[in-house]
Amino acid sequence: MLILGIETSCDETAASIISATKKEIRVLSNIVSSQVKLHSPWGGVIPNLAAREHLKNIFPVIQETLKKAKKTSQEIDLIAITEGPGLIPALLIGTSVAKTLAFVWNKPVIGIHHIEGHIYANFIGKKKKIKFPLLGLVVSGGHTQLILMKKHLKYEIIGETQDDAAGEAFDKVARILGLGYPGGPLIEKEAQKIISSRSKKRRFNIRLPRPMLKSPDFNFSFSGLKTAVLYETKKNASRLKNPAYISEMAWAFQAATVEILTEKILGAARKFKPKTLFLAGGVSANQELRNTLRRKVQTSFQRKIICQIPALNYSLDNSAMIATAAFFRFRQAQKKKFNWKKIKTEANLKLTTA
Numbered sequence: 001m002l003i004l005g006i007e008t009s010c011d012e013t014a015a016s017i018i019s020a021t022k023k024e025i026r027v028l029s030n031i032v033s034s035q036v037k038l039h040s041p042w043g044g045v046i047p048n049l050a051a052r053e054h055l056k057n058i059f060p061v062i063q064e065t066l067k068k069a070k071k072t073s074q075e076i077d078l079i080a081i082t083e084g085p086g087l088i089p090a091l092l093i094g095t096s097v098a099k100t101l102a103f104v105w106n107k108p109v110i111g112i113h114h115i116e117g118h119i120y121a122n123f124i125g126k127k128k129k130i131k132f133p134l135l136g137l138v139v140s141g142g143h144t145q146l147i148l149m150k151k152h153l154k155y156e157i158i159g160e161t162q163d164d165a166a167g168e169a170f171d172k173v174a175r176i177l178g179l180g181y182p183g184g185p186l187i188e189k190e191a192q193k194i195i196s197s198r199s200k201k202r203r204f205n206i207r208l209p210r211p212m213l214k215s216p217d218f219n220f221s222f223s224g225l226k227t228a229v230l231y232e233t234k235k236n237a238s239r240l241k242n243p244a245y246i247s248e249m250a251w252a253f254q255a256a257t258v259e260i261l262t263e264k265i266l267g268a269a270r271k272f273k274p275k276t277l278f279l280a281g282g283v284s285a286n287q288e289l290r291n292t293l294r295r296k297v298q299t300s301f302q303r304k305i306i307c308q309i310p311a312l313n314y315s316l317d318n319s320a321m322i323a324t325a326a327f328f329r330f331r332q333a334q335k336k337k338f339n340w341k342k343i344k345t346e347a348n349l350k351l352t353t354a
């Protein structure tokens with residue numbers, strides 16, 4: 001079946017067409033129009049500015065995705081739309097457009113939880129050797145959760161952040177270091193300078209805490225780590241002018257975050273014994289996180305656990321992942337009427353099991 005996916009929950013206007021069968025989720029087109037340049041002078045996303053930009057771009061993006069996939073609206077079998085969580089003014093543009101298209105084209109439409117989309121990014125492509133139960137680490141700008149899935153669309157949250165999300169901590173630390181927005185890729189770039197430098201010696205001997213690393217539960221805390229960076233930089237304010245110090249602080253923060261994230265998912269894997277571990281969400285674009293998790297899964301579990309990580313372009317916000325999640329929801333409940341009356345728009349939408 002052909003699915004049109006639409007995503008406008010934050011600062012990306014995205015539309016894609018997937019061709020989905022039991023054997024393969026093939027992405028025919030995946031257009032993402034980013035607003036990073038628009039928001040970066042403010043150091044974060046301004047909801048009303050985002051909405052105005054989505055409104056300007058959404059139809060051109062949908063037209064382009066249809067054109068690129070060489071499909072017409074008549075050929076679309078299902079529309080998938082992110083209905084939350086996210087910024088209400090931004091979400092409303094996507095849900096209004098999806099409802100209108102479903103009404104005018106007379107097509108079914110499914111509302112998808114943004115995080116469910118991130119999780120299902122792992123199912124894009126040819127049918128993979130992903131075996132249940134799955135244990136996933138969801139790491140985005142708003143979420144840090146460990147999720148156990150015994151079946152498709154069944155979610156058990158076994159741990160989550162008690163304060164900041166991992167992506168939020170990347171963004172806040174980048175702001176403290178004067179790197180700009182969004183912080184994740186900028187911190188990674190700075191940290192990479194240290195990782196790829198030949199000398200292993202660090203000049204500033206920065207030590208950062210690993211909050212809750214050894215706690216017996218599977219929860220996280222990143223606000224203390226962020227504050228530790230703030231105190232360190234306040235204590236050594238003059239060093240903020242030194243590019244070597246910035247790189248080393250970025251490296252130290254990234255190392256602490258990656259250690260906490262990977263040790264927690266490995267600890268949970270020992271307890272819950274999943275057959276597959278997966279990553280999901282924007283922070284999963286981080287190479288150090290991807291490589292460290294792959295390496296640790298290999299040394300701790302050899303080939304007993306599969307390590308599944310989305311392709312880079314499906315780690316970050318996109319709409320192919322929303323369309324993919326909709327395929328699994330549709331397959332499970334074909335008799336249900338997925339019409340435009342059911343679409344919600346919720347800033348704090350909770351992930352629910354099908």
Ligand code: KG4
Pocket residue numbers: 010114139140141142143166167168170171182183184185188281282283284285286287315316317
């Ligand atoms: O999933 P996402 O694109 O949007 C949300 O659903 O929130 O995640 C965005 C978050 C931001 O906090 C961003 O700084 C972070 O993901 N991020 C990264 C990287 N790329 C994006 N964090 C670390 N390393 C990266 N390479």
Ligand code: ZN
Pocket residue numbers: 114118140141281282316317
């Ligand atoms: Zn996201």
